Amino acid sequence: MNATIEKYTPKLMVLPTFVILLIISLVPLIYVLGISFTDSTISKPFNDFIWFENYKKALTDEVFGDSLVNTLIFAFVVTTIQTFLGFVLAFAMQRERKLSGVLRTLALLPLFTPPVAIAMIWRLIYDPNQGMLNYYLVKWGLTNAPIAFLGDKTLAFPSIMLADIWQWTPFCFLLCLAALQSLPRDPYEAAMVDGASAWYVFKRLTLPMVAPQVIVIFLFRFLIALKVFDLIYMLTFGGPGNTTQVASFYIYRVSFKQFQTGYGGALSILVLILISVLATLLTKGRELLLKRVE
Amino acid sequence: METNGTFEIHAEAEEIVARKDVSYYVSHILFGRVFRIVLLLLFILAILIPIVYIASTSLKEPIEIRVSGALLPTGPITTINWIKAFRNVPLVRYLFNSTVVAFFSTILVLVIAVPTTYSIIRFKTGGWFFPAWILGTYVMPPIVVSIPIFAMVKMVGLQNTLLGLLLVHTMANMPIAVWLMDSYIRAIPKELEQAAWIDGYSKFDTLRRVVFPLIRPGVLATGVICLILSWNEFLFALILTYGVQSNTFPIGISRYVGEHGLQFGEMSAAALAGIVPIYILVFLFSRNLVEGLTRGGVKG
Structure with a gap:
């Protein structure tokens, strides 16, 4: 008896997680795939079997197309800026031991602030009438009239990106810092002895050694940025027009505001395929890149 | 070279x-x-x-x-x-709901994630597939599975309850908890456990008495991170709760946009009421949190 339990202990240890993964990923995916072929609504799941009608509709749905493009633009822009800033800041902090304790703690604040609260803060900052940004822009004579940042078709999306950059740059900063601190010291000592310029040491030593890890940070952050939802929901609700419409939010709107769960299901499947392809390509791309560096 | x-x-x-x-x-x-x-x-x-x-x-x-x-x-x-802010909106109730959901979901996550991660690393349970599945689940946008999650929670009659939401948070945080625990468990020398096995410890006892004391900082970091993630979680709380009795803090304050017009001072106070507890946690555990995040973050 005991021996049997002992033998199966490793399997028993993962069993709950296995069940959980079934409940939150496999079963839901099968369900979503199922309803994506039906004309379901939220109150009538698995209503009429309509084969690929939802998918056909999705392919001609301009808003959906725009939302995909927006999602990719959003993820790419914020991730690039966050990784770059995070790296530069981490690099600058390496030799400032006094600031490092303070900054590490401070860096956690934006990261862990509830996204809904972050959205609220930035809503106040951007507000045309009472917000801080317009107050100073007008006061310092940079604009004549207040700007409706979140109501402007060209400014709304960058404004949301800025809030996201505020939230996530510290995360990239912490990861880049850890990456920089994990580098071996010997090559630096050799270069130091020779009096090589800082730029030179950076270009020839730091960058090549740290690049593989920074690429991982970029990829990781990119995949998470594709999930963007909370900020859009709170700041613009996809508007004005559909200029800040992103995939997650559009699926939410179709499924839970227009109650077309069948169509929402089809969109979900398409987004999932896109993300899987993207994730595979990016990981493969990273491997190729690393081989080249070697 | x-x-x-x-x-x-x-x-x-x-x-x-x-x-x-x-x-x-x-x-x-x-x-x-x-x-x-x-x-x-x-x-x-x-x-x-x-x-x-x-x-x-x-x-x-x-x-x-x-x-x-x-x-x-x-x-x-x-x-x-x-x-x-506290008078016009049932903020205390929202904060209470968030606390219940975050606290119990975190306990559940830890109880399940620690043995799972240990088993995956030490016994290679599930081979390459299981860890990949866990990571894939983490990367998947939650909105994709929101319709069936909503349907399932409704089917078992847990919609609009704290229990329903805390179970969903437990499941949603599981992948990240396993991923955070990973590097801590990996760092334990295998010899230590082998010695315990030779002494007649069962695998489970080894985890409990030998491994667990060594990974306490990791469990703490993972726990605090899961606690905060649950406290902050918006999408599932949005679709699964629709009344004061189960609305969590993020849903509660999201109501401010629209319903109350833009009462800036009130909005700020309400938002801060939910931010301050998090910041206290961050200041208390900042060392642990930084370590937890960065250890997992830069794995090739």
Whole structure:
């Protein structure tokens, strides 16, 4: 008896997680795939079997197309800026031991602030009438009239990106810092002895050694940025027009505001395929890149 | 290769020092102390300004807010916004709901994630597939599975209950918990456990008595992170709860947009009421949190 339990202990240890993964990923995916072929609504799941009608509709749905493009633009822009800033800041902090304790703690604040609260803060900052940004822009004579940042078709999306950059740059900063601190010291000592310029040491030593890890940070952050939802929901609700419409939010709107769960299901499947392809390509791309560096 | 590279660098570096050309001086400024300090101070300001702004707005007189969006209050400071926020909205109830959901979901996550991660790493249970499945689940946008999750929670009659939401949070946080625990468990020398097995410990006892005491910092970091993630979680709370009895803090304050018009002072106070508990946790456990995040973050 005991021996049997002992033998199966490793399997028993993962069993709950296995069940959980079934409940939150496999079963839901099968369900979503199922309803994506039906004309379901939220109150009538698995209503009429309509084969690929939802998918056909999705392919001609301009808003959906725009939302995909927006999602990719959003993820790419914020991730690039966050990784770059995070790296530069981490690099600058390496030799400032006094600031490092303070900054590490401070860096956690934006990261862990509830996204809904972050959205609220930035809503106040951007507000045309009472917000801080317009107050100073007008006061310092940079604009004549207040700007409706979140109501402007060209400014709304960058404004949301800025809030996201505020939230996530510290995360990239912490990861880049850890990456920089994990580098071996010997090559630096050799270069130091020779009096090589800082730029030179950076270009020839730091960058090549740290690049593989920074690429991982970029990829990781990119995949998470594709999930963007909370900020859009709170700041613009996809508007004005559909200029800040992103995939997650559009699926939410179709499924839970227009109650077309069948169509929402089809969109979900398409987004999932896109993300899987993207994730595979990016990981493969990273491997190729690393081989080249070697 | 190592020596070769170092040698090349020696030679080129000497040349640059001898030349003292433009790039030498540019790099001197770019990598100089002044530039570094300015950069870091700007970073600190950028982090703090939005937080200071919302804190100061919550303390400004409503009349002042209407005319001045200045970073710091210029007029008298007041607590009226805080009083109004707690009076006009059932904030206490939202915060209570969030606490219940975050606390119990975190306990459940830890109880399940620690043995799972241990088993995956030490016994390679599930081979390559299981860890990949876990990571894939983490990367998948939650909206994709929101329709069936909603349907399942409704099917078992747990919609609009704290229990329903806390179970969903438990499941949703499981992948990240396993991923955070991973590096801590990996760091334990296998010999230690083998010694325990030889002494007659069962696998489970080894985990409980030998491994667990060693990974306590990891369990703590993972716990605090899961607690905060649950407290902050928006999408599932949005679709699974629709009444005061089960709305969590993020849903509660999201109501401010729209329903109450834009009451800036009140909004700020309400938002801060949910931010402050998190910041206290962050300050208490900052070392642990940084370690937990960065250990997992830069795995190749």
